[in-house]
Amino acid sequence: MLIRRLLITATIAAILPAAVFAAPFAYVPNEGSGTVSVIDTVTDKVITDIPAGKKPRGIAAGLDGHWLYVSDQPNSSLQLIDLRERKPAGTVDLGESPEGVSISADGRWVVAAVEERNEIVITDTRTNKLAFAIPVKGKNPEHAVFSPDGKVIFVSAEEGDAVDVIDFITRKQVTQIAVGARPRGIGFLPDSSRAYVATENSNEVFVIDVATLKILTRVKAGLRANGIAVHPDGSRVYISNGGDANVSVLDTKTNTIVATVPVGQRPWNMALTPDGKKLYVANGRSGTVSVIDTVSNTKLRDVATGKLPWGVVIR
16 A cells, blocks of 8 residues: 555656645745845745845735736836746736735736725736726725635725725625724635734724624734734634734634734734745844744744845745
8 A cells, every 4th residue: 555655646746847846935025125035934044036126015926836926016017927937027017006916716816906096906817917907995905805715805995994895706896894093914714704904003903704794803913913814724813013023813713812922023914834834924124034833823033035025925
């Protein structure tokens, strides 16, 4: 039986590309350096830096590991980075001041929040061209995030103190949910049943029932709660607290904070490895990414990146 398993594994390895078996990389946009730092998540070392426009911020990675999508705020564009070559490979015009970027679970669509136009714009990853735009009611959309089932997009209206809800099937806004002051990061449970929204000036996280679009509860977080990352098994939500230089760990069963982990200065956006064992936190003012062991809720190390790291995506 063991020999048979080894033969099967060897056969699969011969058929599939080596990238399938490689450990994931963490990609970090550095808005002050105009680069994306590439971190090997096994060694937690930066292996290269890729040019990414003038001020890269939002970031998403294609499912096939070929393309990286990075918003370049001053150039009003989506930077296309070829990860096979690890170099820039074109742009998509988005509109003035694009911010947060995310990708649908099926890898088909990339959405970017465009602040000055008060809209979200969608790029089709099959062609890497702009497909359509959807206006939102909230002022200065900051983050736009697909639910895992692809049915809705939640958009944080930075100056509207609300979340705009887009029905992606009809491609229209269906409602607006009032939350705390200056909403920022958004995350969904894997089954799309709940969303978590950090509000930076209210220092809270709002828990929203996606089916009813009602607020279930609000949880006190740290000072200037900002980024949101959800564990792959849905058991934990991580909240970066920019004013406290730490990350809060929220238990999704009880909606209580169960741990607080110190990180670098001005922690912003975050991402987890696919196995959920490590959390990578971009620390804007420290110029580092903190790596957190999610089992023990302790910081393992800080990884030096470029200037003003804004976020992380792992693929």
